Amino acid sequence: MEFVKDLISIRDLEKKHIDLILKKSSQMEQALKTGKELNSLKGKVVATLFFEPSTRTRLSFQSAAMRLGAKVLSFEDVGASSIVKGETFSDTIRMVDGYSDLIVVRHSKEGSARYAAQLAEHPVINGGDGGNQHPTQTLLDLYTIKRAKRKIEGLNVTLLGDLKHARTMRSLLYGLAMYGASIELVAPKGLEMNREVIKEVKEKFNANVTEKSTIQLSNTDVLYLCRIQKERFSDQYEAEKVQKEFRITGETIKGAKEDMIILHPLPKVDEVAPEVDRSKHAYYYEQARMGIPVRMAIMDAMVV
């Protein structure tokens, strides 16, 4: 089956595309486990073009590319230095397009990845563009959930934290709705999920989405957390109060289902208490490891 030429937003994908990635990811994970050598990107050059540093995402893409036999061109902008002084973004993309077979681009400006895809002849993957999209994160989230729970449809998934600013959450809501999960949104006042997005998934997928402002986990199968940043509040006292209220501790997960799993895109700072880290519910390190097989699956599908 054909995949998309570029992967910029989760909205670029139909269900059949995501199905393909979920299936391929499982094959990739299996191949990694058995040490089977993969060569589908042998002789290819993958460029990771990070205008905004993100070591975790960069290393994850690079490792995935290497596991498929590719070689990797690495650029990461540290601090103020622009890639080539004064050069336009479009000239930089054209240059890298001439040097590689697939481009992963991360940039703080929304829309930059889409623009890069329009310029480049080779496939472009969005590695995160500002507060906008981060589609490979969503795919790895979906894969992690399906892997742990054998299905997505019918699961009770709680998305918790700053749902207004976290780009992960908007894309994930979209993906979960597409697969028929029941979604509960729990956010502090003022940091609720964008109403347009909720409306969109309800209309498009007939999704079951509810909203709350306090945490209650007794029915939750999957708890997905994201950080609440102090900078979002004008009142620092208020910020600390909310952070404390939304911190996941042993107390919070008391009464949760035996097999509830907790996910987090990482990095996390102190939104999870150490006793939760050590509990059987903590699943975010497994999740992070899934970045490799899922990104392998994506690149494998894009480079033919």
Add this chain to the structure above:
Amino acid sequence: MEFVKDLISIRDLEKKHIDLILKKSSQMEQALKTGKELNSLKGKVVATLFFEPSTRTRLSFQSAAMRLGAKVLSFEDVGASSIVKGETFSDTIRMVDGYSDLIVVRHSKEGSARYAAQLAEHPVINGGDGGNQHPTQTLLDLYTIKRAKRKIEGLNVTLLGDLKHARTMRSLLYGLAMYGASIELVAPKGLEMNREVIKEVKEKFNANVTEKSTIQLSNTDVLYLCRIQKERFSDQYEAEKVQKEFRITGETIKGAKEDMIILHPLPKVDEVAPEVDRSKHAYYYEQARMGIPVRMAIMDAMVV
């Protein structure tokens, strides 16, 4: 045929050496197009040692090395941090010589690449040393011209811009003269090409070189541009006036030959108007892509 051990200056090469690179570059371009896997540097380690950041040149060399099957050691000095605190340049070169099979070195100090070549047992390629030499750029320029025009001899080539400071221009003048092109030099007052260099190529190659201070392109087959930097002028009003005068716009190229091509070493800032970027004359993106096959040809010729 044997090539040189080190490539530091275009003057290290005889015509037969350049002929070899032009021929090999064409083969490399063909191999890239057909996806043929090349392995002449398999098992080899190429070190790109950039004491001065130049992402474009670094990525170009790295991609070329990877396309030949090599692995790449990358060092790029960002900002003030020296490679190893207090270590002498010579000790650093000796170290890297022990770690790799070919060294590409870029350094802001003139003569540094030549010095590195004297110290290293392995081949050294100059990736640019200050205002001095950048021989692989000249080779890719010659290849690009020959590829577009099927020949170099007899072409009317206009070199335009700050011919005093652009290292590209001096080396290119030398290479073009060697191949029998007719060269027109167009520079703002005070930024003219070094007289010694003109004298040299006239004597050595009996070259046809003329100088002008205004742009007239009706006979030009190849227009080669380079940037005019504000910093070169003490009077900023004068700087802007000259930059404007030497900017290539739709107006400038009116009356030019149908098949005139415009080259530029890139990065460019605003010395070319957008309508020229979109015109059939713009050939600098093609030129940039030639960096890969030409650098492949060079490394292939140097590592036996």
Add this chain to the structure above:
Amino acid sequence: MEFVKDLISIRDLEKKHIDLILKKSSQMEQALKTGKELNSLKGKVVATLFFEPSTRTRLSFQSAAMRLGAKVLSFEDVGASSIVKGETFSDTIRMVDGYSDLIVVRHSKEGSARYAAQLAEHPVINGGDGGNQHPTQTLLDLYTIKRAKRKIEGLNVTLLGDLKHARTMRSLLYGLAMYGASIELVAPKGLEMNREVIKEVKEKFNANVTEKSTIQLSNTDVLYLCRIQKERFSDQYEAEKVQKEFRITGETIKGAKEDMIILHPLPKVDEVAPEVDRSKHAYYYEQARMGIPVRMAIMDAMVV
């Protein structure tokens, strides 16, 4: 024979382990010389995780990994930027553990490499943790000595410089004592070797260790130098006096054995005079090159 899972300190190794590395290093050196392609790490990903910049050590590990067929994930923290903002060291290690098959970690904090090894499932090599340990340096030192002198037992080895702060020296003393060398320690007042370490090697290996404060080289087979840093002195006049006194010049080595070799972990600044650099005694550039075969041997022994 089995090697250790992690290499954090030279004290993790028994003599049979070091014997294995010395033997393997010689095979690796031979393979490098004959250009034999090695593949024991083919399909593997080695991560070099440098929280503290050390270009020499980083490139050496990377080149060694590449020579065995591995691909390399590179992270080097330049300046203030943490690997992932606010993320704990343990989360970073867990992440990289999920992306690679072997981790080389360098960190300014003592004990960090040991901690990383406890967290990671994959093998961890200490690439230097603060003033504490740098075991691969010690192994390459031992290999270099054995290679030059055909043996270690019974050699007269002089360790000279700031023996208090140089981590290299403490580990090397341990390794030399294990192999039965006679060791002379020469240090400025106040910068002597830790008494506990001397006591330890005397008791454990019945080692012959003597201490002096002036240089006398007539019996020395191997002179091992390290830097004396100005910052260690409160009195700058005193610092300069001591640096001058401990500088190795043509005068210092007059009367030394014909075949005495001088080693230095590099980088060196001006602790060695140019005439010594050019003398037959200078062996530190050879020593630096041994970093490749020895680190190849270590990684080859650790990844099965």
